[in-house]
Amino acid sequence: MTQRSIAVATVLLAAVVLGLVLFVGLPGLRRRTPVNVGPPPAAAAQAPQGRKIKAHLFYIADDGAHLTSVERDIAYGESAADQAREIISAQIAPVPAPIVSPVPTGTTLRAVFIAEGGNAYVDLSREVTAAHSGGTVGELLTVYAIVDALTVNLPAVTAVQVLVDGKEVDTLAGHVDLRRPLTRNLAWVQ
Amino acid sequence: MPQARGLSIQWGIPFISRRPLAGLIVALLVALAAVLSSQTQPASQASQAPALTLLARDGRRALPLSVTGDQEFVALDDLATAFQLAVREESLGAITVSYKGKTIVVQPAQALASVSGRLISLPAPLTRNGRRWLVPVEFISRALATVYDVKLDLRKPSRLLIVGDLRVPRIVVRYEALGPSGRLTIDATPRATSTIAQDNDRLSIRFDADALDAPGPLLPAPAGSALVTAVRVVDPATIAVDLAPRFAGFKASTQTLESTMRVVIDLAAQIETAPAPAAPPPGRAPELPALNQAPPPFRTLVIDPGHGGSEDDGATGTSGAKEKDLVLAIARRAKAAIEGRLGIRVLLTRDDDRHVAIDERTAMANNNKADLFISLHAGASPRPSAAGATIFAAAFDTDSPPAVSAGRVPAFNGAVREIELVPWELAQSRHLDQSTAFAELLQAQLQDRIPLAGRPIASAPLRVLESANMPAVLIELGYLTNGDQDKLLTGDAFANAFVQALADAVVKYRDTTAAGGAR
Numbered sequence: 175m176t177q178r179s180i181a182v183a184t185v186l187l188a189a190v191v192l193g194l195v196l197f198v199g200l201p202g203l204r205r206r207t208p209v210n211v212g213p214p215p216a217a218a219a220q221a222p223q224g225r226k227i228k229a230h231l232f233y234i235a236d237d238g239a240h241l242t243s244v245e246r247d248i249a250y251g252e253s254a255a256d257q258a259r260e261i262i263s264a265q266i267a268p269v270p271a272p273i274v275s276p277v278p279t280g281t282t283l284r285a286v287f288i289a290e291g292g293n294a295y296v297d298l299s300r301e302v303t304a305a306h307s308g309g310t311v312g313e314l315l316t317v318y319a320i321v322d323a324l325t326v327n328l329p330a331v332t333a334v335q336v337l338v339d340g341k342e343v344d345t346l347a348g349h350v351d352l353r354r355p356l357t358r359n360l361a362w363v364q
Numbered sequence: 365m366p367q368a369r370g371l372s373i374q375w376g377i378p379f380i381s382r383r384p385l386a387g388l389i390v391a392l393l394v395a396l397a398a399v400l401s402s403q404t405q406p407a408s409q410a411s412q413a414p415a416l417t418l419l420a421r422d423g424r425r426a427l428p429l430s431v432t433g434d435q436e437f438v439a440l441d442d443l444a445t446a447f448q449l450a451v452r453e454e455s456l457g458a459i460t461v462s463y464k465g466k467t468i469v470v471q472p473a474q475a476l477a478s479v480s481g482r483l484i485s486l487p488a489p490l491t492r493n494g495r496r497w498l499v500p501v502e503f504i505s506r507a508l509a510t511v512y513d514v515k516l517d518l519r520k521p522s523r524l525l526i527v528g529d530l531r532v533p534r535i536v537v538r539y540e541a542l543g544p545s546g547r548l549t550i551d552a553t554p555r556a557t558s559t560i561a562q563d564n565d566r567l568s569i570r571f572d573a574d575a576l577d578a579p580g581p582l583l584p585a586p587a588g589s590a591l592v593t594a595v596r597v598v599d600p601a602t603i604a605v606d607l608a609p610r611f612a613g614f615k616a617s618t619q620t621l622e623s624t625m626r627v628v629i630d631l632a633a634q635i636e637t638a639p640a641p642a643a644p645p646p647g648r649a650p651e652l653p654a655l656n657q658a659p660p661p662f663r664t665l666v667i668d669p670g671h672g673g674s675e676d677d678g679a680t681g682t683s684g685a686k687e688k689d690l691v692l693a694i695a696r697r698a699k700a701a702i703e704g705r706l707g708i709r710v711l712l713t714r715d716d717d718r719h720v721a722i723d724e725r726t727a728m729a730n731n732n733k734a735d736l737f738i739s740l741h742a743g744a745s746p747r748p749s750a751a752g753a754t755i756f757a758a759a760f761d762t763d764s765p766p767a768v769s770a771g772r773v774p775a776f777n778g779a780v781r782e783i784e785l786v787p788w789e790l791a792q793s794r795h796l797d798q799s800t801a802f803a804e805l806l807q808a809q810l811q812d813r814i815p816l817a818g819r820p821i822a823s824a825p826l827r828v829l830e831s832a833n834m835p836a837v838l839i840e841l842g843y844l845t846n847g848d849q850d851k852l853l854t855g856d857a858f859a860n861a862f863v864q865a866l867a868d869a870v871v872k873y874r875d876t877t878a879a880g881g882a883r
Contacts, residue, residue: 238750238843239817274746308679308687309744310840311754314824333761344722344827348671348678349741349838351827353789356761361822 225250227257229327231265232319232363234274239311240364241276241319243326254330258286262296265323276315278305284340292332293355294324300339303346310349317350318362325358333357416501416518418446419575420527427525429501435488436520437498447512451497459490459497466511470499477507484510522579531556533625534577535603537595542709544633546591548605549731555625560616567605567614568598569627575600591631610634621727622788628731662874664709665702666729668739668828669695670838673719679744681844685854688717691740694841698863705867706874723788726831730791736802736873737836738866739828742853743843751846752817755806756838757799758792758829791833798835805872806837809865814858815842815849835873 226247235242248264251257266277280301287295298320306316321334333355337343343352413436415426427446429436440461444451450462461468469478475486484507488500501518504525509516517526519534526532533552540547552558556571576597583595594606612634619626671678671688678687692714699710711732713725729737743750786794803821810816829836841862842849852858 234745234747236747236749237818238745238747238846239752239754276746307744307746307845308677309843309845310741310756310824310826310838311750312679312744312746315745348676348722349824349826349828351789351825351830353827354761356825359761 227327229261229264230323231261232276232322233269234276234315235364237364239315241315241322241362242364244273254328255286255288258288258294258296258324258328258331259283261323261327262286262320265319266298276312276319278302278307278316280305288331292330294328294331294334295337295355296320296324296334297337297340302336303338303343306347308347313345313347313349314362316346317352317356318359321356322358322360322363326360414523416523416525418525418527419530419532421530424575430493430498432488432491436501437488437491437493438501438504439493440497440499443499443504443508447508449508453497461508463508463511464513468507468511470503470507475500477503479507479510519577522577524577524579530574531572532575532577533571533573535571535582535597537582537603539583539590539592539595541590544610546631546633548592548595548629548631550603550627550629551621551624552627553624555620555623557618557625558627560614560627560629562614565607565609565611567607567629568602569605570602573601576603578603591633605629607631619731620788622723626731661877662708662735662870664711664732664734665870666711666713666732666734666737667695667698668713668725668729668737670739670741670828672714672717674717676719679742679844681742681850681854682748682847683850683854685844685850687742687744687844690742690844690853691841692717694859694862695740697859698866701863702867702870706871708870708874722827723831725828726791729836730831730833734834735877736870737829737832737834739826739836739838741838741840743840744845745843746845748846750843751849752815753810753820753842754817754840755803755810755821756826756829756840757796757803757821757823758832758836759823759825760790760793760830761825786833788831791831792829792836795832795835799829799837801876802835802869802873803837805876806839806866806869809869809872810862813861813865815852 227250228245229248230243231246232241232243234240246264248257249260251260262283266275266281266283268279269275278301280299282299282301284297284299285295286297289295302316306313317336320336324331324334335342335355336346336352338346345352411431413429413431415428416438418425418427425446427438427442429438431437440449440451440459443449444461447463450460452460452462454460457472459470459472461470466480470476470486470490472490472492475489477484477486486500486506487502491498501520504516505518509518514528515526517532518524519526522534524532531554533554533556536551536553538549540549550558550569552571552573556573558569558571561568561570578597582597582603583592591608591611592605593608596604596606598604610633612632614632615630617628619628669688669691672692673688676688678691680686681690695712696715699712702708703710709732711728711734713728714720725739726737743754792799800821800823807816807820811820826838829838841858842853844850844853
């Protein structure tokens with residue numbers, strides 16, 4: 175009788191321990207696994223030590239009236255839109271002297287979309303107009319640095335429309351018609 | 365009627381007698397409401413403003429407005445009567461405006477309205493004038509229009525409130541004296557077709573519309589020599605043009621400019637018989653050709669000084685010189701020189717420091733049937749080394765040919781006329797060869813007189829050129845961000861040299877077109 179009681183108690187205890195392991199321990203372990211193993215999303219987005227591609231970026235040439243092409247390492251993007259974002263982020267980033275950027279200081283990238291048919295939409299912050307120094311040639315260099323950065327480096331992109339603060343704009347500084355996507359134009363590149 | 369938010373005062377008082385604690389809370393709320401109400405600024409400074417005209421299918425009526433400071437207010441009870449609204453005052457001073465189960469809540473002292481739970485900003489808070497609650501007039505377009513089941517179109521500048529889908533185009537009239545003749549331009553936005561009839565000394569222009577948005581006098585008093593003495597609205601959809609005794613006849617045409625229908629009426633004057641052979645007016649070239657002569661091939665040049673107005677200086681020079689001032693000064697000088705030397709009409713898209721929309725600049729050239737359009741600009745570059753002038757022709761960033769289609773428009777005698785329709789933004793595509801030809805002529809004239817860029821002729825998708833329905837170029841005179849160029853461009857010698865070269869190029873272009881070469 176006593177032995178049977180002990181056996182029953184042992185079975186019950188084992189069942190309780192098994193239950194705890196099954197219902198509490200294992201799910202907890204499963205929840206923790208991806209946190210410990212997977213890379214944090216932010217690190218994935220930056221990919222500082224990840225794959226790179228070579229891309230042509232465009233800066234103001236010495237004559238001040240043309241663009242010049244510079245090859246740079248750009249972070250690899252999984253999709254065409256990701257890659258477009260990396261390229262434009264690099265194109266508009268501040269650059270050290272003596273390189274001069276055609277994109278006004280303070281301009282940030284809000285978004286990049288690629289539509290079916292190869293039209294890309296680059297949404298920039300308002301500084302691209304508010305801080306622009308003006309001039310027809312100056313505006314052409316800003317616009318075509320963006321347009322060419324995508325159309326030269328991404329075969330999937332055939333034309334680019336620049337948006338400002340999420341909206342279509344007529345021009346950046348009163349000259350270049352931005353109401354439609356523009357195709358690649360290397361006439362302004364030396 | 366939707367459930368009111370919060371406790372109403374009528375419910376609160378019997379509550380106090382049954383439950384002391386709850387009653388105390390309600391009493392505190394009532395006291396708080398009283399305090400808030402006392403903080404609401406009474407519209408003691410309110411004064412009457414011209415009423416809003418409410419236009420609907422069943423007629424028009426006035427909606428009184430009052431003004432406090434710069435803000436116009438409308439009384440909620442007037443809105444309630446006009447739009448069958450239920451207005452109810454809740455506890456804590458909130459006002460509930462209901463229409464067919466939809467609710468707008470407005471709080472005193474807050475420039476906000478809650479429309480079905482969504483917050484909408486107002487330019488001023490709800491205010492009280494005596495026993496009446498007043499809301500900013502924008503309450504109609506921002507809040508009421510979102511719950512009302514018929515379209516409400518508030519046009520503040522015209523003091524109109526249009527209820528429903530009425531066609532009420534805004535009418536803008538301009539008169540331009542062209543020597544003894546004159547031109548009347550009437551814009552209707554959104555587009556409305558019209559018919560014109562003459563009755564003795566009056567032209568009647570009847571629009572296919574329910575009413576006209578034509579605030580104030582349609583035309584400032586024209587000069588004494590004008591062929592038009594007055595333009596006025598004579599019935600809801602008709603304007604009358606009163607004609608001077610010198611009026612002899614007219615010719616009308618219509619143009620479509622995006623959302624605007626433009627009627628251009630060219631007015632001819634009677635030929636005056638002088639008692640003796642009169643000398644031509646001193647200092648003026650004869651403006652109209654004799655009947656037996658072919659019309660001159662080149663009559664009108666439009667010069668467009670870029671930018672302008674307080675918010676668009678264009679580029680700024682190292683010395684602080686502004687592009688808008690530089691190009692205006694040169695455009696004025698060019699107008700005087702070319703008119704004096706060539707006897708052709710030169711129009712400026714702006715003759716002072718004001719903002720002119722890009723489409724208006726091109727429209728001025730198109731409407732005046734200009735033979736050439738020249739836009740003047742100055743450049744800027746992040747590198748101070750940039751220098752030299754560039755002449756731009758338009759470029760169209762598309763492989764597809766411009767879409768040209770045929771259209772039919774009513775002629776003024778009741779007939780129908782076939783016309784060619786070219787999209788506004790592609791008008792220049794038919795003139796690119798001539799534009800480039802003029803650019804080359806101009807380059808040849810400029811090259812020994814002012815510094816040119818390394819590649820002085822370029823093409824680009826420039827907004828101001830694309831809609832020009834005539835040969836057109838944009839000239840970037842040089843770079844204000846280059847210290848030497850800034851000094852050069854702002855000097856008299858440069859202006860003289862450029863204007864001389866421009867006039868020479870126009871002469872050569874005129875001669876070429878007269879010989880049938882460039883057109």
